[in-house]
Amino acid sequence: MENRTVILNCALELFAARGYDAVGVQEIAEAAGVTKPTLYHYFGSKLGLLHTLVETYHEPFLQRVELAAHYDGDLPRTLVETGAVFFHFARENPVYYRLQLALNFSPRGSEPWQVIAVWNERQRAQFETLFREAVRDHGNMHGRYVYYAAAFAGLINTCIGLWLNGSVELDEELLRSAMRQFQYGIYS
Amino acid sequence: MENRTVILNCALELFAARGYDAVGVQEIAEAAGVTKPTLYHYFGSKLGLLHTLVETYHEPFLQRVELAAHYDGDLPRTLVETGAVFFHFARENPVYYRLQLALNFSPRGSEPWQVIAVWNERQRAQFETLFREAVRDHGNMHGRYVYYAAAFAGLINTCIGLWLNGSVELDEELLRSAMRQFQYGIYS
DNA sequence: AACTCACTATACCGTCCGGTATAGTATCTG
DNA sequence: CAGATACTATACCGGACGGTATAGTGAGTT
Known part of the structure; x- marks a missing residue:
């Protein structure tokens, strides 16, 4: 494995375990x-390393979300499929998902936050489009739709957060029950 | 106002805006x-300052949660009252609530995380007790009940997070609709 | 007036940080 | 063999960090 990949993997583990700020380039x-x-040859700066890291994981992830979250008239099915993409990605990349969650709660405007913000914005737009179109029906x-998009994302991340802490199993059953709970609330 | 209080207020503003790690004692x-x-005379260390800060806000807050989350047979009313305590506290102390949220997503085991963890554990226990008792009925x-307790907390924090970002109004209407959505999911 | 005690200012410590200047090596191309 | 390119090692920079040793200062007590 090339040095570049080794560096990326090590940085992911360290950032996720102890936070971007707390981990030094030396380490x-x-x-x-x-x-x-x-390291500086490959990534230019510590922030550039984080940027590459996030892009590597988030770009293909959001492409899959894009496909799943496309509304075609069947909202329940779309929600389940979208949730499934998140669950699957989290199960495949638990360390990165933990890092990504932490990045989302770093101080607004800080450098690490800006790195994740652009991807977050894209995901938010996907969800809002989905619910805005579903409104017609x-x-x-x-x-x-703004509230529903955020609540939907919040519910998914609550489930994944619970799984990352070992409190629940991230399986088909949890997916179905969480999506059902969300929809019961919507249709009322 | 005494220096001690001034220091606490300034630390709160700075920690909430830029993060515990990123703010220096000098600043x-x-x-x-x-x-x-x-500063060191009053708080002993940077971490001691954070500890005092968190305790000052969280102790009276969780006391009020304790009262509201006491199950007496009427789950819908209990949930609304508990949610109302959170909404009220967040509206009264938005800066602290933002800090507290960020602390929850700092790296597990890190010093700032340990400071908030003990209060979080207490709140989790309160919610789990509520839902465990409600199970009988x-x-x-x-x-x-573990999942419901976490999902309930997640929903509340999703709402408050949306409000902190200016996306929604944190009013009675949001409270009612969020609690209704949560319960429709439970009773199904 | 003498003493205590709570508090504050000056100046400094060792350590670690992100980042870089410089020099060298291995590999491929001609 | 000669040269270029891509990568890596040694050694260092200025600065900021958390924390402290020392020396006061002012108010209350006896």
Whole structure:
């Protein structure tokens, strides 16, 4: 495995476990078995390393979300499929998902936050589009698509957060029951 | 106002805006118009300052939650009252609520995380007690009180997070609709 | 007046941080 | 063999960090 990949993997583990700020460039380099200039050769800066890391994971992820979240008239099915994409991605990349969650709650405007913000914005737009289109078919949802999009994302992240802490199993059953709970609330 | 209080207020603002790690002791002291030794006289360490800060806000808050979350047979009313305590506290102390949320997503095991963890554990226990007792009256909830407690907390924090970002109004209407959505999911 | 005690200012400590200047090596191309 | 390119090692920079040793200062007590 090339040094570049080794550095990315080590940085992911360290950032997720102890936070972007708390991990030094020196430490990442040592864990990867290289020296600092090598790291700076590949990524330019500590922030550039984080940027590459996030892009590597988030770009293909959001592409899959894009497909699943496309509304075609069957909202329940769309929600389940979208939730399934999130659950699947979290199960495949638990360490990255933890990092991504932490990044979302770093101080607004800080450098790590800006790195994740652009991807977050894209995901938010996907969800809002989904619920805005679904409004046409469900009159009682009018004007609340912003709230529904955020609540839907919040519910998914609550489930994944619970799983990351070992409190629940992230399986088909949880997916179905969580999506059902969400929809019962919507249609009322 | 005494220096001690001024330091606490300044630390709250700075920690909430830029994060515990990113704010230096020097900066807090300057903002409060005192010098570092004064700060260390009152709080012993940077972490001690955070500890005092969290305790000052969280202790009375959780006392009020304790009262509201006491189950007396009327789950819908209890949930609304509990949610109302959270909404009210967040509206009264938005800056602290933002800090507290961020602290929850700092790296597990890190010093800032440990400070908030003990209060979080207490709140989790309160919610789990509530739902465990409610299970007796609602057979279809058996064995899921851990999930319900976490999902309830997640929903509340999703609402408050939306309000902190200016996306929604944190009013009675949102409270009612969010609690209704949660319960429709439970009773199904 | 003498003493205590709570508090504050000056100046400093060692350590670690992100980042870089410089020099070198291995590999591929001609 | 000569040269270029891509990568890596040694050693260092200025600065900011959390924390402290020392020396006061002012108010209350006896």
